[in-house]
Amino acid sequence: MSPLRIILVGLGARAQFWMRVVRDNPDCTIVGLVDPSETARSRALEQWPLATAAADVSLLGQIEADAVLLATPPGGREAQMEAACAAGLPILAEKPLADGVELAARYVEMAETAGVPLMVGLNFRFLPVTQKVLKLFDEQVGLPEFGRFTYERWRDGWKPNFNKYPLTMDQPMLWEQSIHHFDLMRYVYKSEPVLLFGKTFNPSWSMYRDDANVSALITFASGVTVNYQGLWQSNWQAPGFQWRNECARGVVVQNDQFGDLNYALHSDATLTSVPLPPYEQWINDAVAVLAAFVAALRGTAPLLCSGRDHLSSLRMVQACILSSQLGQAINPADLDLGAKREIGPFNQNALQQRTSL
Numbered sequence: 001m002s003p004l005r006i007i008l009v010g011l012g013a014r015a016q017f018w019m020r021v022v023r024d025n026p027d028c029t030i031v032g033l034v035d036p037s038e039t040a041r042s043r044a045l046e047q048w049p050l051a052t053a054a055a056d057v058s059l060l061g062q063i064e065a066d067a068v069l070l071a072t073p074p075g076g077r078e079a080q081m082e083a084a085c086a087a088g089l090p091i092l093a094e095k096p097l098a099d100g101v102e103l104a105a106r107y108v109e110m111a112e113t114a115g116v117p118l119m120v121g122l123n124f125r126f127l128p129v130t131q132k133v134l135k136l137f138d139e140q141v142g143l144p145e146f147g148r149f150t151y152e153r154w155r156d157g158w159k160p161n162f163n164k165y166p167l168t169m170d171q172p173m174l175w176e177q178s179i180h181h182f183d184l185m186r187y188v189y190k191s192e193p194v195l196l197f198g199k200t201f202n203p204s205w206s207m208y209r210d211d212a213n214v215s216a217l218i219t220f221a222s223g224v225t226v227n228y229q230g231l232w233q234s235n236w237q238a239p240g241f242q243w244r245n246e247c248a249r250g251v252v253v254q255n256d257q258f259g260d261l262n263y264a265l266h267s268d269a270t271l272t273s274v275p276l277p278p279y280e281q282w283i284n285d286a287v288a289v290l291a292a293f294v295a296a297l298r299g300t301a302p303l304l305c306s307g308r309d310h311l312s313s314l315r316m317v318q319a320c321i322l323s324s325q326l327g328q329a330i331n332p333a334d335l336d337l338g339a340k341r342e343i344g345p346f347n348q349n350a351l352q353q354r355t356s357l
């Protein structure tokens with residue numbers, strides 16, 4: 001079978017990982033490179049000299065290809081989505097699909113109408129540690145009933161190898177980072193959120209224009225309640241992470257977002273460390289995302305992380321923003337204006353105040 005011919009759109013920080021991951025997958029190759037920045041194109045061409053490079057997405061209708069990988073900032077993907085759909089090219093898009101639920105929903109409908117598979121690269125679902133957490137719930141400690149998720153980081157947005165758009169975008173922590181965390185919660189709890197009370201804020205030392213820190217209390221339909229704190233502007237260089245889940249027979253404690261997994265049954269005096277397979281950060285998870293995308297296109301597996309599924313995680317982000325603005329709890333499902341469901345007077349009121357939703 002000939003390799004899947006990919007056009008990589010957006011050649012910044014994240015694309016550097018994708019170029020390596022595609023190269024290591026004999027089932028894929030890069031045939032097109034798109035970025036308005038000439039510097040970014042030249043750098044990418046050094047790695048893929050046989051690819052065709054272009055400054056805009058008109059390339060998508062001009063060369064033979066099998067799929068598009070979007071590694072662009074989430075704001076302003078309209079032309080990219082339209083070009084991919086017009087060319088009938090399946091899309092693997094970096095998270096978040098868009099920087100708003102309404103726009104993301106439009107993209108999902110656009111892809112569905114065009115019959116184009118749309119997958120969102122939610123790499124954290126594919127981490128060995130995430131898969132093992134699911135196994136622990138099933139085989140050791142039982143179902144989770146409540147949890148605490150803390151992600152504490154002083155993210156230096158000026159670091160040369162970091163993307164710069166989060167410095168000026170709205171709600172950078174939520175759209176760029178918490179989207180991973182909220183998606184992970186839906187994934188491991190196997191349940192949808194029904195109530196979210198959120199507070200976003202920006203400390204005095206923040207280098208970000210808009211809120212870089214988030215607190216939220218989230219309730220899922222299954223009854224699981226999570227205390228969430230996500231910080232891009234903590235005030236210490238050393239990062240902190242803990243996701244602790246209280247389950248029917250004990251606890252699961254993850255002390256690093258990429259590993260350090262432990263559990264204890266109720267009467268255990270100490271935590272038991274859980275062995276995990278060797279793992280290279282940002283690589284193995286992207287390898288798994290790409291493999292899942294290829295399998296779906298080859299028809300050997302269902303499409304995972306679909307754009308439509310992703311809307312439910314994006315609604316959590318939007319609900320958090322709205323909740324913080326209104327000082328009231330929000331059911332993320334109420335943001336789905338497309339759904340023919342009854343919105344209670346309280347939520348209707350909230351939505352009227354934010355017609356952009």
Ligand SMILES: NC(=O)c1ccc[n+]([C@@H]2O[C@H](COP(=O)([O-])OP(=O)(O)OC[C@H]3O[C@@H](n4cnc5c(N)ncnc54)[C@H](O)[C@@H]3O)[C@@H](O)[C@H]2O)c1
Binds near residue numbers: 036037176
């Ligand atoms: N899944 C993950 O773990 C992970 C990690 C980092 C970044 N990301 C995501 O990857 C995406 C890109 O982030 P990044 O860090 O590479 O950002 P970046 O700013 O470093 O790179 C983005 C690139 O896109 C280019 N670009 C902008 N508009 C374009 C357009 N219309 N057409 C083509 N190219 C365009 C820019 O010139 C830039 O080179 C974001 O959605 C981000 O959230 C995901």
